[in-house]
Amino acid sequence: MIQPLFRPRRNRLTPAIRDLVRENQLQVTDLVMPLFVIEGQNQKTEIHSMPGVFRYSLDLLVDECIDLYRLGIRAVVLFPALDESKKDRVATESANLEGLYHRSLRAIKARVPGLCLITDVAMDPYSSDGHDGLVSPTGEILNDETLKILCTQAVSQAKAGADIIAPSDMMDGRVAAIRAALDQAGFTNVGILSYTAKYASAFYGPFRDALDSAPKKGDKKTYQMDPANVKEALRELDLDLAEGADLVMVKPGLPYLDVVRALAEVSEVPVAVYNVSGEYAMLKAAAQLGWLDYQKSVMETMMAFKRAGAKIILTYHAKEVATWLAQEAVSGPR
Ligand code: PBG
Numbered sequence: 001m002i003q004p005l006f007r008p009r010r011n012r013l014t015p016a017i018r019d020l021v022r023e024n025q026l027q028v029t030d031l032v033m034p035l036f037v038i039e040g041q042n043q044k045t046e047i048h049s050m051p052g053v054f055r056y057s058l059d060l061l062v063d064e065c066i067d068l069y070r071l072g073i074r075a076v077v078l079f080p081a082l083d084e085s086k087k088d089r090v091a092t093e094s095a096n097l098e099g100l101y102h103r104s105l106r107a108i109k110a111r112v113p114g115l116c117l118i119t120d121v122a123m124d125p126y127s128s129d130g131h132d133g134l135v136s137p138t139g140e141i142l143n144d145e146t147l148k149i150l151c152t153q154a155v156s157q158a159k160a161g162a163d164i165i166a167p168s169d170m171m172d173g174r175v176a177a178i179r180a181a182l183d184q185a186g187f188t189n190v191g192i193l194s195y196t197a198k199y200a201s202a203f204y205g206p207f208r209d210a211l212d213s214a215p216k217k218g219d220k221k222t223y224q225m226d227p228a229n230v231k232e233a234l235r236e237l238d239l240d241l242a243e244g245a246d247l248v249m250v251k252p253g254l255p256y257l258d259v260v261r262a263l264a265e266v267s268e269v270p271v272a273v274y275n276v277s278g279e280y281a282m283l284k285a286a287a288q289l290g291w292l293d294y295q296k297s298v299m300e301t302m303m304a305f306k307r308a309g310a311k312i313i314l315t316y317h318a319k320e321v322a323t324w325l326a327q328e329a330v331s332g333p334r
Pocket of ligand 1: 120121122123124132203204205206207208220275276278
């Protein structure tokens with residue numbers, strides 16, 4: 001009989017040994033749950049292309065936040081689904097302190113003060129053009145003109161209780177501009193989670209369904225990154241760190257794990273990853289067809305993010321994962 005010299009399988013022999021040698025851990029406090037808010041009372045509408053994910057009216061949104069907090073989730077990121085009538089060219093509604101978004105922030109802060117509130121900064125949920133920046137009459141996305149709008153939006157969100165501002169727009173110079181605007185308004189303790197490497201991705205499709213926010217004309221390729229590039233992500237990282245980002249993010253997640261790894265190797269601040277709507281939809285669809293074990297494939301996906309070097313994971317699976325982690329704590333891992 002052949003006797004191998006080396007036996008890596010020894011370290012896989014029993015659950016106890018596997019627990020002992022495991023290199024990466026997933027904690028419930030790594031998770032951030034994205035949430036969608038809509039107008040109305042007692043409304044909970046499912047997103048067609050994201051089964052199990054809902055848009056909540058403010059009252060139910062607060063209940064959901066209480067639930068998430070009880071499960072150990074410590075942060076949420078909020079997006080508004082607005083009626084077309086609330087949208088205009090300059091995204092006026094994005095800084096309306098009495099609007100749905102800002103009312104929601106205040107309500108969550110009041111009822112779940114321990115929950116970290118991350119807010120999204122970009123024009124698209126409020127823009128009649130469906131773009132993250134201001135669109136010129138010729139269809140150009142205007143960078144510097146957009147910065148002013150983003151700064152006003154960010155400061156208004158801080159006033160309503162945001163703990164961390166997350167610009168998802170990919171305009172140049174927005175981290176420095178938002179930092180300066182926050183500081184000038186006295187919000188020196190409000191942090192910035194920059195969407196550092198956000199790619200022009202087809203995986204955002206279900207999110208745009210959720211907000212009805214797809215661009216009316218053109219695409220987002222003049223501001224979101226080309227999926228072919230990784231060095232460019234490192235350049236964006238350098239700029240974001242120089243401009244004062246407290247946290248940096250890669251988006252989407254699973255198709256861009258190499259980018260997560262590249263940033264995690266050099267970043268001086270924690271790296272987050274956004275496991276986006278289309279990634280959620282893929283696993284949900286396969287599970288519904290009976291083609292994948294949902295829980296196992298979700299947990300494996302979460303571990304992939306940790307292994308790639310992400311500290312923080314924004315994911316629509318967050319509540320399910322938190323529930324499973326709590327069960328595991330009682331009964332041991334599956
Ligand atoms: C836009 C924004 C998008 C997402 C978050 N913020 C979509 C886009 O860029 O069109 C996508 C999130 C997801 O797909 O889950 N500012």
